Amino acid sequence: MQSLGNDSELAVKKDQKYLWHNITPYSEKNPPMIAASASGSWITDIQGNRFLDGMSGLWCVNVGYGRKELAEAAYNQLLALPYFPLTQSHLPAIALAEKLNEWLGDDYVIFFSNSGSEANEAAFKMARQYQQQIGQHYRHKFIARYRGYHGSSLGALSATGQAQRKYKYEPLAGGFLHVAPPDSYRRPAGMTVEEFNLQCAQSIEDMIIWEGVETVAAVIMEPVITGGGVIVPHQVYLDRVQEICRKHGVLLIMDEVICGFGRSGRKFGHHNFNVKPDIVTMAKGLTSAYLPLSATAVRKDIYEVFKDNSDDYGHFRHVNTFGGNPASCALALRNLEIIEQEKLVERADLLGKRINTEFTELLDHKLVGDVRSFGLVTGVELVEDKVGKKPVDLSIVKGIIAECKSKGLIIGKNGDTVAGFNNVLTFAPPLSSTDEDIEFIIDTFKSVLNGG
Numbered sequence: 001m002q003s004l005g006n007d008s009e010l011a012v013k014k015d016q017k018y019l020w021h022n023i024t025p026y027s028e029k030n031p032p033m034i035a036a037s038a039s040g041s042w043i044t045d046i047q048g049n050r051f052l053d054g055m056s057g058l059w060c061v062n063v064g065y066g067r068k069e070l071a072e073a074a075y076n077q078l079l080a081l082p083y084f085p086l087t088q089s090h091l092p093a094i095a096l097a098e099k100l101n102e103w104l105g106d107d108y109v110i111f112f113s114n115s116g117s118e119a120n121e122a123a124f125k126m127a128r129q130y131q132q133q134i135g136q137h138y139r140h141k142f143i144a145r146y147r148g149y150h151g152s153s154l155g156a157l158s159a160t161g162q163a164q165r166k167y168k169y170e171p172l173a174g175g176f177l178h179v180a181p182p183d184s185y186r187r188p189a190g191m192t193v194e195e196f197n198l199q200c201a202q203s204i205e206d207m208i209i210w211e212g213v214e215t216v217a218a219v220i221m222e223p224v225i226t227g228g229g230v231i232v233p234h235q236v237y238l239d240r241v242q243e244i245c246r247k248h249g250v251l252l253i254m255d256e257v258i259c260g261f262g263r264s265g266r267k268f269g270h271h272n273f274n275v276k277p278d279i280v281t282m283a284k285g286l287t288s289a290y291l292p293l294s295a296t297a298v299r300k301d302i303y304e305v306f307k308d309n310s311d312d313y314g315h316f317r318h319v320n321t322f323g324g325n326p327a328s329c330a331l332a333l334r335n336l337e338i339i340e341q342e343k344l345v346e347r348a349d350l351l352g353k354r355i356n357t358e359f360t361e362l363l364d365h366k367l368v369g370d371v372r373s374f375g376l377v378t379g380v381e382l383v384e385d386k387v388g389k390k391p392v393d394l395s396i397v398k399g400i401i402a403e404c405k406s407k408g409l410i411i412g413k414n415g416d417t418v419a420g421f422n423n424v425l426t427f428a429p430p431l432s433s434t435d436e437d438i439e440f441i442i443d444t445f446k447s448v449l450n451g452g
């Protein structure tokens with residue numbers, strides 16, 4: 001960094017020479033944004049341009065940038081004890097596990113890893129092993145939804161229901177099946193949202209039965225599909241999914257990697273529904289992405305099956321060198337305190353409602369087919385025509401994103417799903433955003449959409 005100084009041209013050249021980016025290919029003519037610093041909801045690039053981060057990075061910087069308290073928490077912990085493996089224990093991990101239990105509001109035991117993908121991998125292994133150890137030897141299959149994203153490692157990618165992310169990496173892990181998500185905007189004509197959601201939940205029960213009840217280990221889902229297009233279920237959907245899982249001895253894994261830590265307007269996304277998942281996975285907002293950390297929370301009675309097992313292979317034989325790093329845990333604790341002290345959960349709810357109200361006015365615009373929000377996550381689905389609901393071409397979506405960026409606003413779009421369905425613009429600013437930040441998002445997006 002030092003050697004590049006303020007020479008942005010050189011930085012671009014070296015970036016192209018040495019760095020392999022996530023997902024997007026860049027070139028010297030089309031370089032990535034190179035960030036230099038950030039504060040609150042705003043990022044400054046190496047040329048000194050400022051952008052409002054309407055996506056909180058990758059849906060993760062929940063408390064906003066530039067929090068000195070978080071740096072201090074990590075710094076102090078690095079001096080006191082920078083590392084100790086969780087094959088044994090340390091105080092920050094114990095304190096954070098207790099805090100997470102409190103946040104979850106139920107009796108869970110916590111296993112730490114580094115990323116959302118790893119938290120889900122741990123959940124899959126726990127679910128299979130648990131089923132075996134209670135005598136359900138054939139239960140190895142997982143049911144997930146199309147359009148949902150659960151991570152990039154081979155198991156988590158297998159659970160992911162976005163075809164374009166999988167091309168050239170298949171065959172993936174076996175035993176992962178998919179059903180359609182409750183995309184109420186595209187429900188059949190003549191059906192109510194509630195009826196459609198019940199039908200979607202029923203497709204999970206049908207799959208469990210057709211696959212053989214005794215072969216299904218768990219269902220995994222986000223409370224709301226976020227990156228896959230902000231697909232918000234009706235209240236009845238998750239209630240019914242939980243009922244089905246319980247009826248058939250199938251575990252319910254809730255992926256709270258994005259929805260957790262206030263993003264949904266409640267502490268966890270599933271708190272918006274009447275469900276008590278068996279396993280909850282979390283990452284991103286746990287540290288507001290200041291350091292890597294993820295967690296797999298497991299219902300106490302499931303954990304007991306591993307703890308009290310007399311079989312030599314009965315414990316969870318999964319090791320993770322960096323998971324639960326003391327500095328990450330100390331920082332996460334401070335992060336949760338900030339969310340509590342500044343009432344950011346409630347703020348997410350308030351700001352999300354404000355964005356939703358303003359964006360709902362855009363339904364009159366010829367391209368806006370639907371506006372969906374869940375806490376401080378909003379999706380704006382763009383279509384060519386409102387009756388046929390044909391998704392707009394990707395070039396239109398990219399054009400709007402680029403135009404917003406030229407006006408200082410970073411927004412996102414849903415991840416690769418299947419060809420043609422990359423048509424949902426996404427908004428997920430930091431929970432700590434000021435009223436002015438939110439006004440800037442609303443005004444900028446409206447002016448871009450209206451050709452201003």
Ligand code: PLP
Nearest residue numbers: 115116117149150151257258283
């Ligand atoms: N689950 C969900 C819902 C996600 O959105 C993501 C990442 O975007 C993951 C899991 C994977 O997390 P990570 O990128 O930290 O591995």
